[in-house]
Amino acid sequence: MEKDLSKMSLEELWQLFPIFLTEHQTVWSEWFEEEKSWLKSILQERRTIRISHIGSTSVGTIWAKPIIDILIEISADCSMEEIKTALVDNGYICMSREEGRVSFNKGYTPNGFAKKVYHIHLRYVGDNDELYFRDYLLENQNVAKEYEKLKLRLWKEYEHNWDGYTNAKTGFIDRYTQAAKKEYAGRY
Secondary structure (H helix, E strand, O other), X not given: OOOOHHHOOHHHHHHHOOOOOEOXXXXXXXXXXXXXXXXXXXXXXXXEEEEEEEOHHHOOOOOEOOOEEEEEEEOOOOOHHHXXXXXXXXXXXXXEEEOOEEEEEEEXXXXXXXXXXXXXXXXXXXXXXXHHHHHHHHHOHHHHHHHHHHHHHHHHHOOOOHHHHHHHHHHHHHHHHHHHHHHOOOOO
16 A cells, blocks of 8 residues: 555655756756646636746756746735645645745655656745746856756765755855846846
């Protein structure tokens, strides 16, 4: 009998869903566009401002976890709870909540990753540092390659520790996000 994911400890989940990186796959942008279209169809009556492909899969020159990260920005007068309900009712799992932010996953099964895996980051419009970081990597290939090297170095060390992997990248991401926000002030 398969164990219910919601009953598994964090350590069990990290074993079942290890971090792994792969060379960039051109199909990732297609998967994003398909999911974006589907998300627009289920969120059509709500105040969605922007749906963006973020994360390393959006940078065509670097290795990445084969997980499509999507930022959904909603208007300040939109109910985050209403969007959450729509996403959960359509197959997404709510993974975390904090003030003004909700994260969702899709593509995690009791047998491991599905073929297509998505992470949604639901935010109010303007809470979009990931767009600046993405753009900086796209426009500065030397920095993108530095980021790739960092991720490849951390991969095996944190293969079964998602929090450790994320935390080990934070300083790099913050440094270049701040540089991007200065360089691209007012872009978003």
